[in-house]
Each structure stands twice: as C-alpha cells, then as structure tokens.
Amino acid sequence: MNWIPLTSIAQLDEIAQAASAQIIFKHSTRCPVSSMAKRTVEYNWDELPENKNIYLLDLIQYREISNAIAERWQVAHQSPQVLVLQAENCIYHASHEAINVEDIAKYL
Structure with missing residues (x-):
C-alpha cells in the first residue's frame, strides 16, 4: 500500500489529465475521526484495484491545495474526505x- 503525497497544486493538473479515475484522501493529522477514517481505508486497501493512484493530502500542511480542489471540482471542503475524480468531474465523494x-471501489 502506497499513498502518493499530494503536496503541490500542479499535481491537480496531473490528476485531472489522468486516463482513469483518481482518488484523493484529505486527512487532518490533528483529528481523531480523520485518523480513524484513514486507518479504515488502509485496512481495506486490498478492495481497491492495484493500479489506482491514491493521493494523501495533509490538510494541516497543505490547506491551500484543499481549497483549490474544492474550487476546481466544486465539492465543499470536509475533513476527512475522500474524492474520486475523473478528469474535471468529481464522480464520488x-x-x-x-x-x-x-x-x-464502485467508481473505479
């Protein structure tokens, strides 16, 4: 299991241009609910296709990226939050x- 750190707004263009759906998990390192949700995803990781990119956004360090995601994909910021993105569309959150x-997994 490998999270891809989401650390720059430029990565959002890569996500939008990907040929297949991409996943972003927005995580607050200060929130116990967020930690529990992250552990749940990690525990059930094998239910996701092996070749899927799953980005991890640390909201404490990179809140501006979360704001850019909310604006670009028109999904209000939440924490924790998971989004499945296909090009310029958020198909699940x-x-x-x-x-x-x-x-x-149903959206991949």
Missing part, C-alpha cells in the same frame, strides 16, 4: 464516517 472503501 464522502466524508467522516461515510468513508467506505467498498463504495469508493
């Missing part, structure tokens, strides 16, 4: 306890 790997 969930936050807090609604984050479920089985649901994410």
Whole structure:
C-alpha cells in the first residue's frame, strides 16, 4: 500500500489529465475521526484495484491545495474526505464516517 503525497497544486493538473479515475484522501493529522477514517481505508486497501493512484493530502500542511480542489471540482471542503475524480468531474465523494472503501471501489 502506497499513498502518493499530494503536496503541490500542479499535481491537480496531473490528476485531472489522468486516463482513469483518481482518488484523493484529505486527512487532518490533528483529528481523531480523520485518523480513524484513514486507518479504515488502509485496512481495506486490498478492495481497491492495484493500479489506482491514491493521493494523501495533509490538510494541516497543505490547506491551500484543499481549497483549490474544492474550487476546481466544486465539492465543499470536509475533513476527512475522500474524492474520486475523473478528469474535471468529481464522480464520488464522502466524508467522516461515510468513508467506505467498498463504495469508493464502485467508481473505479
């Protein structure tokens, strides 16, 4: 299991230009609910296709990237939050306890 650190706004262009759906997990390192949601995703990681890019956004360090995501894909900022993006469209998103790997996998 390998998270891809999302550390620059330039990476959002790469995500939007990818041929297949991309996943972003927005995580607050100061929030116990976010930590629990991240552990749930990690525990169920094998339910996702092996070749999928899964980006991890540290909201404490990179809040401006979260703001750019909210503006570009028209999804209000939440924490924790998962988004499945296909080009310029957000095809699925969930936050807090609604984050479920089985649901994410349906959109890949």
